[in-house]
Amino acid sequence: MEAARAKIGLVGLGVMGENLALNIERHGFPIAVYNREPEKVDHLLATRAKGLRFFGAHSPAELARLLERPRKIILLVKAGQPVDWTIEQIRPHLEPGDIIVDGGNSWYEDTERRQKELAASGIRFVGSGVSGGEEGALWGPSLMPGGERDAYEEIRPVWEAIAAKVDDGPCVTYIGPGGSGHFVKMVHNGIEYGDMQLIAEAYDILHRGLGFSADRLAEVFARWNEGVLSSFLIEITAKIFRAKDAETGAPLVDLILDKAGQKGTGLWTSKVALDLGVAIPTIDAAIMARLLSGRKNERIEAARVLEGPKAGGFQGDEAEIVAAVHDALYAAKICSYTQGMALLRAASDTFRWDLPLGEIAGIWRGGCIIRAELLGGIREAYSKRADLPSLLLDDRFREAMARSQPGFRKAVAFAQGLGIPCLAFSSSLAYYDSHRSARLPQNLTQAQRDYFGAHTYERVDKPELGAVHTDWPSLVG
Template structure:
């Protein structure tokens, strides 16, 4: 059996098992390793008739792989990744490849690449998006790191990835931790889009009383238009699902406290470290944190009262909400793409934003029809610093901003929180302002801290004794 399999997977949970079965669907043999015998057996049962094996013995796993070995880890981020790597090292040969396919923090990926490179072992951090269904039938894959190593795994990744018009949704992205970084920002954008959709839902349900059935029809219609996307599609479906324990729709029976695994927070934190504004993503993270304060929110509503209905025709407001979502979606992608642009320069990743937009068009959670527009924008101008500066997108944003302003104004007047929509609008208004009031902030800083300032009429650094 030794050196029989083309590909190895460590971690046979739903994602790992589905990914390895996807590999075997495309003509490659694979072996999976897990400490849980039931998971190893489940792989063999589900893969009956395919060139696949499950095992709980790492020695057997390593010995059964063709050289140079290609091993992918889908285990929890952090310590477990390091533990698996260290346990494998005595059994590996120079030239073997380890791939971290989990949501690892990009700085950890840099550390692991340096550590393994010194031992002659190739290492790559690869972002994988699409959930369990995507892992089984075609995810979006974001590989970064050792360019030589990518050629070793490229045939397998291209085979298993999602396809858009026959084009695989995978491409080598760049050096170092670029793959994990791009996946991190992907997840930050995901946070923003999900929060925006939840605000649209809140405005329409709490604001003008649309039923779940009406919301299902509305979102289904939007998904057939310019808002076509995975997240809008599944949202439409969610509104139609009945609860098996009551006579209600399931969405109404779910507690309004959202959890998070940290990748959205990492996006915000690193954006702040780099000085990159991503306010929609920031607010999406903040609202998940605010949602956890359920007892306090209940107490506060008793003091201040609930939000009021929006005094607007439902059909008219729904049309404005569609514009608001379209505008805010673009603003969110623009923030994430701008972060990738700046981070690529800072960390010397060498990212191509047209490539990023291209591989996000299929398989991943943030896949959407508008990504093709973004791909074209970067194809037309590879040096585009922000999607808001693309002429074609600008023309559609000029029209859609009216709907966003209407929705934000109506929601604010009624006390319905729309922080991500408000942040998207504020980001746009600040970005398009040739002059901002930060001259006053500079004056204040110089007044209390002698931090100096620059002038509009001459070059140099200046300080004023403001008290005199």
């Protein structure tokens, strides 16, 4: 009976859970599965898992009995209260040394709370980001495990086996202690928000500004995917433009309501960045764009009465604009990744996580949604200089921004001249310009704060004075 036990267990048989379980079994690890709806367990064993090394459990107690010790149980349930509820269901059936792995998109502070609560019973906890969607879960995701190092070492053979593979190994590395794994996954999702919005704005400029059809856009994005913009999101964008509605034959993308949803990780990223004092305007703009898209009725009404530039056919060199949009997209993507990595560095310093930024960029090169050609350069940048304060200061990316800058500015100006909103492009360009400005206008901001609130300021000519206050009305009468 002992030999028949499963190596690992999984709770939560949604599509992600099913696919990850099949991935685990395919790599040689017999697996026990449980779902609060027992019929899902029975259905899986009778269909996709038929004849495979699967063990079905109809209760938490049965799941625990099916597992070899120390037990290792993966949770793939909705973040928040469902995670706590699931832990409470299985906890009485575990013993010291057993391991729970939360593979959902949990808030990192919840992960740290759960780790402390479970440690009181001797149960070890790993919070692991899992990226790649349904396909990644089945064929190889990018994995971001954080928490107790010894617990990760126990699951490491499984994680390295099921992760996506790139030229130098599996897309998984130990992230760090506490909730660092889920924090890194959160920032990954924030970068994803920015990347998707930038692509959407590139599409809008070409579609509205140049009048490109879906077929023409498919050609452009497919060509872009062969160069520096090569990425999963650019690849699927080209495919989306080729998809036709079965009933009308029209491009399916044209029939989709322009209201984008969000599940919260992007918003979390923005909130944490504010708490840590890190500027991430591209990601912030992406969140704002989704919020604005949700106000569809208000936008329809406003479109009837609010004036903007008069529409007219484009007169000029299309190829020049396409090239400018390409360069703008590449430069803005660099800015978005720069912001994400800066946030990771700030969190690493604040929480003393010692995050391996180069390795994190490395494991994002395969399996995950933001996998892209430029991640190889990001990994190299941090390999050369672990304390790099900004990606924009790395020679590779500094030169790339210099080459792309003329097109970047041309594309933004072109869009603004036509009244095409480009929140993420504009924010990215402003971020770059702010970053390269040795002096910003916040000297005036400090003067205003001191004038109305005596908040003090520092003098550039007399730094030795420290914080000073001026009686402004007495100077100006």
